[in-house]
Amino acid sequence: AQSVTQLDSHVSVSEGTPVLLRCNYSSSYSPSLFWYVQHPNKGLQLLLKYTSAATLVKGINGFEAEFKKSETSFHLTKPSAHMSDAAEYFCVVSAPGGAKLVFGAGTILRVKS
């Protein structure tokens, strides 16, 4: 079975400073991993996805995530936060070839001006 733990329920950063949202996963197999973003009162948008091809994954809006098998982590980073990045972020895992996703509880990112 797969599971995801997002280590911080809330993260607050100043505009222009780096963003780090932490995610650990548990999977019996080499998983598929995703980060989704949800802006207030909106649906979910895919930020990036991990295949087995490359451990550093680049997504939209300057975000990237690194798959570290030894640490079972898939942390999301961005070098410089923008006010528009304020949203809730979900780390998601599925078994390879599996159609069902398992969501983390979410991390709310606040960006201060």
Added chain:
Amino acid sequence: NAGVTQTPKFRVLKTGQSMTLLCAQDMNHEYMYWYRQDPGMGLRLIHYSVGEGTTAKGEVPDGYNVSRLKKQNFLLGLESAAPSQTSVYFCASSTLWRGGYEQYFGPGTRLTVT
């Protein structure tokens, strides 16, 4: 290409009333899903479908029923609404990509049961 759409966007029900949420996708995806989102709990899978005429239970199926009579539509029904079903409901669809399934989400339906 509208992607995934949901009807209605908002609804208020009284305890015991019934309703149906409609999800439609125009991407010819095989898989469709219904989730509920509650604060601090992420999204939890209610039911899903792997194709027309098939459905399966997810993590929290009790109190809900679904049907997939057409490939592009996935209906979620509440036969007797309860306050515990107050939530935001999201529909999603997916297709296979290089060993995994990327899901596309609708805008959500905010349901309040009083």
